Every structure is written in C-alpha cells, then in structure tokens.
Amino acid sequence: MKKYMLPVVVGAAMGLTATAASSATLDDVKSKGFIQCGVSQGLPGFSNPDDKGNWTGLDVDFCRSMAAAIFGDATKVKYTPLSAKERFTALQSGEVDVLPRNTTWTMSRDTALGLNFAGVNYYDGQGFMVRKELGVSSALELSGASVCTNTGTTTELNVADYFRANNMPYEIVAFEKADEVVQAYDAGRCDVYTTDASGLYAQRLKLTNPDDHMVLPEIISKEPLGPVVRQGDDQWFNIAKWVGFAQINAEELGVTSANVDEMKGSDNPAIKRLLGVEGAFGEAIGLGNDWAYNVIKSVGNYGEMFEANVGPDTPLGISRGLNALWSSGGIMYAPPIR
C-alpha cells in the first residue's frame, strides 16, 4: 500500500496548483457550452423554479440574456441556487460564472471581496411588512418590535442602523434561509418582516393569508441590485455590463422582442449600432456583432423583462417607480452604444 500512496499524494499536491479561478471566463464558458449562473433559492419574480424545475424571474432573465449574447441561445444556462451566505464564495471560487442574485451593490462588496458589480438590474430599497391587525401605519411606530430577517444580508445592518437612529429598541431574529424567515413570521415569532421591498412583495405570496399583511411606506435604504462577476477578467465584466445596458438602450429605442427583426431595417443609427447592422461592437467584447440582437430577440428589452416578471400584471404587482427609464421619471439609464 505504502508504495502507491506516495504518487497519489504528490499528484494531489500538484493538482492543487491549478488555478481556482481562471481569468478567461468567456473561453471557459464557450468550451463547456453553457453559463453556470448563481441564483437565489427561490424568490418569486427574481429567480424561482416552477413545479417543473424551470427557472423564471428578472435575475434568471439576465442569465438567459448572457447566454443569448454568447451562444445565440438563451437556454444554455445552468442554475446554482445559493444562500445569501454562500453566494460570494461560490463566485470567488469559480463555481458559478456570474451571480445575478438580488445582491446589493455596496462599497465593501465591490472592493474587498474580489468582485465587480456589472450595473444595476433593479433599484430596490429595504422595507417593512407587518400584520394589518397591529394597526401600524409607519415604521416609526415599531419601537420594541421583534424583527425577522435573513443572516448575511445588508438588511441586518440597515435595520440596526434605522432603529438606532430613531432611538427605538428592537429584537432581531436572523435566519439563514428566506423560507424559514417566512415561516417564523407567519407563526407569529415576529411583528415585522424586513428585507428589500421587492422581496417583501414576493415573500408575501408565500404567507398563509397574504392579504392580512401590508408593506409599510418607509424605504430605509438604497439597495441597487445587480449581477456580480469576478474581478480581474475585464472581458467577462464588459459582457455582463453591456448585456444589461443593451436591454435598457433597447427599451429606450423602442426595440422589443416582437419588432426586433423589422427594427434591423431601421434608419436610426443608434438602433443600427445596437443590433449590429453598423459597427463592430460585438467584436470588442469577444462576441458576434449580432450579440444584442440575439439578447432582445430571445429575451427582450428591460421593460419587457420587468413586466413579465415583477410588473403590475404579475402576482407581485410592482410598479416601475425608480426602475422606469430616466426619460420617463425613473433612474434606469444606460451609457450609449457607440
């Protein structure tokens, strides 16, 4: 036995020197033929599997858009459900290629974790949900309340800041998984459930009687949610950034999945550049020139994704608000493609 142990051990040591995270993510993705996409463990409207195991949501659509840009086929995605705690390690270690997981863009995450945020796909803010029977109409009346939330999120810090700033005592009950937070809140462990406002609307659907609960008007934080990639691979970072920008630009220019083919014949130079009729913008990020065409054709522009996943006609029923285009009262804004 001893004789054979040695080469195995030495071999294992050698194997470890292979890098944990390769810098050319695009080449890796192309050679394996799909994108490994880190998503939530089930947040309706953002990333949620249905009863057949198909994932849908705004974040899932981001993964599909990237797959469309790279492969011309939005289905070439595999999903890894990650807890809030696991998500950054999974991305750092190369287990996933991109992480659109309703993740708040903060300075420490952007700078100290070896990660880059590739834009914002949903402007959110932290809110509070309470039982209607409590008769509370403002978050300032929550002094002494028990607050349920997730561990490992910015919400835990925001709620501490908010209650301290307003000199209100509180009790924080932090669970690892969102489902357990919902159950505990539903069982009456807490007076308040706090997370990003979009998440409150989504999780409310899981409660026994969703109509008995209301979201308070106060938004206590800025939570720009966006997809995350590893630092040190600028090409991949650019692709992630510009896929998102292309969809916002498409909405601004009126290009939708329905009319993208006829728009190819448009005289508008901005549309020509977007759809790859003019210029070679795809080449600069290592893709074909029809990258944005494929994204819009198979997934749609930003407005379409919003309406389909979280908009007023969905169970979540969230209005555009801050997420409307800059030209119609929101702050969704993308640099031009030129």
Next chain:
Amino acid sequence: MAAIDAGGRGAPARSWINDPKIRGAIYQVLLVVSIVLLGWEIVTNAIINLERQNIASGFGFLKNTAGFGITQSLIEYSEEASYGRAFWVGLLNTILVAVLGIIVATILGFIVGIARLSSNWVISRIAYVYIEIIRNIPLLLQIFFWYFAVLRAVPNPRNSVEFAGSVFLNNRGLFMPRPIYETGASAIAIAFLIGIVGSFIVRRWAHKRQMETGQQFPVFWTSVGLILGLPILTFFAMGMPIGLDFPELKGFNFRGGMAVIPEFVGLLLALAIYTAAYIAEVVRAGILAVSHGQTEASYSLGLRPGPTLRLVIIPQAMRVIIPPLTNQYLNLTKNSSLAVAIAYPDLVSVFAGTVLNQTGQAVEVLAITMLVYLALSLLTSMFMNWYNARMALVER
C-alpha cells in the same frame, strides 16, 4: 528463503536498499515530507489566490465595528461593539446551549435507559418506542419540529399565559423577573458557596463514618439544607438585598425582566431529546454489561432495589458508559451548530454566518470557528477522560 539465508550468513555486499528497516524509514520520511509539502502547498496556494483576486485577508477585521444586533447575549453587546465581541457572544451562546443540553440529555438519558430495562412492561415499552422514534429521525427535522411546535403552541404577547402576574409565556419567549442585586447581595453568594463546600465535607464525613460504623447519614437532605437554606437565611438576615425587575407589556412586547427566547428553548429541547435517546442506549448497554450475579449478591445482602442500582450496578456500569457517553457529549456540542436553521444566535450563526458575510473573509472566519469547535471537543474529552480515569477499576 534461500536469499535471506544467504544474506544472513554474511554475504558481503547486501545492498542497503533491500534492508526492510531502512526502506521503512525512507518511506516514512517521504510520507511526512509529502504531507508537509501538501499542507504548505494548500496554504500558499490559498494566499496567492486570495491576493490575486484582491480579497482582503488577515485578522484585522476583528476590531471593526459589527453594526448588527444579536437577540441573545450573555455579555454586554451592542451594535457599536466589534466583530471580536460578536464572536464571544456567539461562542458563549454555543457553550450555554451545549452545557445545558448535556445536563438535560444526561438526566433524561439515564432515566430512559433505566426505564428501558424496567421489569414493568409498559414503562420499558414507552422507553423503547421513544428511543426508536427519536434516534431514527434526522436532528434538523426535530429542531424545526420543536421550534415551530413551541412557536405555534403559545399565544402572542397580548394574550400571554400568565403565572402569578410576574412570569409570562408567549411566542416571543418566556419572560421572568430579573433579580437586581443591591448592597449585601454578595453575602448570599458567599453563603451559597459555603453551603456547597459544607455539603462536600458532610459527604466525606458521612462516607467515613459509614465505612467505620456502618451507620448511614441523610447526606442528600443535609446538602439541600446547606445549599438552599443557608443563602435563604442570609437573604433575610441581610434585610432582603435582592430586588426584582418585573417584565411589563409595553407596545409590541415585554420590557424589563429577563427573557428566554423560543429559539433557545426549541434548540435545547431538540438537542436534549435527541441525544438522550442515544445516551439511554449507552446506559442500557452499560447496565447489561454488569453481571446479573452482582444484583443477586446485593439482594442477598439485604439491599433494596434502589440502593442496589445506586451503590452496586451504576458504579460498575459507569466504566462501560463513560467512553461512549463522551462521544454523545461531543456530538451534542457539534450538533448545536444546527442552531443557524432556527435563528438561535450561536457561534455558527453569528460568526460563521453574519460576520463572515459582512467581512467576506471566509478563510479566516471558518478557520477560527473550526479551531473553536476543536478546542471545545478536546476540552470535553479531557474532562471526560479525567473522570473516566477516576471511575476506572482500581486494582489493588
């Protein structure tokens, strides 16, 4: 055979490479070197990768402000405290649930283990069913069960169950009056200590007297009197220096007093009940390992079943029980890390959860956490080994 014989008879040029001793030594040296190299490789590889990915490293983060709240803290803690402080809060919460869990599980386990061997059919069946059900359901599910069972079974704060107007039970926890120590309270603590020391002395004296004269002395009741009675007497003698802070319903919740949170109750119940099932089997095995002749001999000396169990069977059974019991204690301590599932702020939840996430320093945080569990386990083992050595058969 022939070759060895030839070598043994003094063939002059036997190569050292064929000497099994030298060969063995070489292999061992090579193995140690490769293990060290492997460890070295893992560490440097991790450091290089962390640096290349611009991930912060080092232990400086422990001094930074934590900024988050924790439900239950045995030491003073606020949002302004450091991550290092949060670590201690989590560690103490882990130790609290582990120690109480071990005590409850041991008591329950001994009762069930003895009941399992009872000659009363109903009692032994109940113990059997308990053991088989509890041992065969995953602990995590049991934790969820007890947590949500506790939560759903009790009312909301406004409809609290009330005991004597000062203890309240609701789904935010069990609220009790908190003692406030005034001047002179330390005398009570001293009286309590004197009581403990006194009962030890009484026990030794009674033991010696029994050895010499065969007469028994009511040690148990004397000890109760010393440990409880002495502090109570001091309490009145010093003019009742302990006040009470009663919990009061204010707004959403009770304020003042002290509270036991439902997460703690759920976790403690689950850990104690689960581990007790294993301890019961350990105890049963230990008792069965004592020859039945011992019981018969004891009966024939005129001892009743109670003293037989206490004085003859258990002391012998303990030698078999202690080593596997140590394992159960270690398991319970390590299992307490499942607390993270039901929001009990233990070490894993607070430190390897929230702190890890806020700082992103997974390698350092997890290394510290693992070291802590290792240290806890080794300390428990050391204590149990010492106890085992004390209980071991002394051969004269």
